[in-house]
Amino acid sequence: MQTSSASAIAAVEAVLEATEKVARAGSDLNRAMTLIVEAATELTAAEGATLGLVDGDELVTHAAHGSAAAAVGAREKIGAESRDAARAGLIYVGDGERRSLIRLPVPHRGRLGGMLVAMSSKPDAFSDRDVRTLQLLTPLLGAAMASAAESRSRSSFISVVSHELRNPLASIRGLASLMRDKPDSVSPEEQRRFSDAIVRQADRMAKLVEDLQAVVRMESGDFSYARMQYDVDQVVRDVVTETQAVYPTRRISLHIDTRLPTVIGDPDRVRQVIANLLENACRYSDEESPITLDAKTKVDRVDIAITDHGIGIPEEFFAHLFDRFARVPKPGYENVKGTGLGLFISKNIVEAQGGHITVTSKPGAGSTFTVSLPWATET
Numbered sequence: 248m249q250t251s252s253a254s255a256i257a258a259v260e261a262v263l264e265a266t267e268k269v270a271r272a273g274s275d276l277n278r279a280m281t282l283i284v285e286a287a288t289e290l291t292a293a294e295g296a297t298l299g300l301v302d303g304d305e306l307v308t309h310a311a312h313g314s315a316a317a318a319v320g321a322r323e324k325i326g327a328e329s330r331d332a333a334r335a336g337l338i339y340v341g342d343g344e345r346r347s348l349i350r351l352p353v354p355h356r357g358r359l360g361g362m363l364v365a366m367s368s369k370p371d372a373f374s375d376r377d378v379r380t381l382q383l384l385t386p387l388l389g390a391a392m393a394s395a396a397e398s399r400s401r402s403s404f405i406s407v408v409s410h411e412l413r414n415p416l417a418s419i420r421g422l423a424s425l426m427r428d429k430p431d432s433v434s435p436e437e438q439r440r441f442s443d444a445i446v447r448q449a450d451r452m453a454k455l456v457e458d459l460q461a462v463v464r465m466e467s468g469d470f471s472y473a474r475m476q477y478d479v480d481q482v483v484r485d486v487v488t489e490t491q492a493v494y495p496t497r498r499i500s501l502h503i504d505t506r507l508p509t510v511i512g513d514p515d516r517v518r519q520v521i522a523n524l525l526e527n528a529c530r531y532s533d534e535e536s537p538i539t540l541d542a543k544t545k546v547d548r549v550d551i552a553i554t555d556h557g558i559g560i561p562e563e564f565f566a567h568l569f570d571r572f573a574r575v576p577k578p579g580y581e582n583v584k585g586t587g588l589g590l591f592i593s594k595n596i597v598e599a600q601g602g603h604i605t606v607t608s609k610p611g612a613g614s615t616f617t618v619s620l621p622w623a624t625e626t
């Protein structure tokens with residue numbers, strides 16, 4: 248008994264040591280994977296181990312150790328049953344006549360992200376403890392994948408932000424230099440147009456900087472909200488009028504239940520959310536397609552739904568759509584500029600008012616974003 252608990256403690260310590268090593272690999276996914284396959288081989292009866300990542304409908308081996316070392320780069324089709332088994336978290340322990348195999352699915356963002364496989368050339372090589380040890384190692388891959396994805400999205404965010412700041416800056420600089428260096432070649436009419444363009448570009452930069460500041464404050468819990476009883480009906484009408492002024496050619500129809508209840512919270516912030524959603528509806532749909540805003544009274548809340556018939560969003564992006572820096576591939580709409588901050592800010596604002604925001608969407612058919620705000624129960 249004593250020896251068995253001592254060896255269990257030793258096994259846990261070994262896994263902890265492997266965990267620390269993987270944590271030190273940070274966002275270096277390849278290094279993390281190499282450490283995991285090494286640990287899988289060293290801490291169990293395995294003679295070799297591989298780690299594969301899902302790429303479309305294939306599993307690609309990215310790290311391999313021991314007897315399996317040559318497997319790096321191997322590709323294997325993932326059948327529907329493997330996906331189902333993996334989703335259910337099933338571990339396959341195969342004891343063939345000549346060899347033993349353990350396959351452990353590694354979930355990532357709610358789906359199959361990869362597979363840890365340990366093998367031995369001997370039959371019945373693995374004990375229950377080996378399976379448990381490998382089970383303790385798989386979350387390390389999930390964590391390393393998340394850390395690598397975070398680092399990727401951070402650097403893509405930085406490049407998006409610098410691009411978004413550089414572009415307006417370049418046109419402000421170009422137009423202002425032209426007016427300064429060749430004032431005689433610029434007609435009064437052009438001067439007016441150039442000045443308008445400069446103001447527009449400066450506004451774009453100011454908006455981005457404002458969004459970035461909001462994100463930083465939200466993350467540090469420093470974003471302040473007013474708290475008052477207000478008329479949501481008026482907020483919605485104002486936003487539609489303002490958006491219509493910016494997009495005069497768009498058909499935006501408004502359906503508001505008569506006598507919407509009042510809501511408690513920050514009307515200016517809610518105005519910002521509805522404006523952002525309505526603007527997205529205009530930006531991510533064709534000029535001639537209609538947009539609707541429905542405000543409905545429900546038992547305990549008001550639902551404000553903004554529907555467009557635009558490009559839509561594939562379901563696989565729903566889970567992370569409201570994350571900071573979230574970006575979705577937009578075939579045909581690559582020119583629509585954005586930073587992926589609007590929905591993150593909107594979600595934070597709505598949740599701070601006790602509400603929530605949801606999306607339903609279909610690629611090619613359009614999207615509906617619904618903001619639900621609880622009724623005012625105080626007076």
Ligand code: ADP
Pocket residue numbers: 523527528531555557558559560568573574575576577584585586587588589590591614
């Ligand atoms: P931005 O539009 O500045 O990129 P958002 O946070 O507002 O940032 O939106 C994040 C992403 O969600 C967008 O880049 C776009 O891909 C997608 N998206 C948002 N609203 C819609 C919509 N109505 N239709 C299609 N895609 C949308």
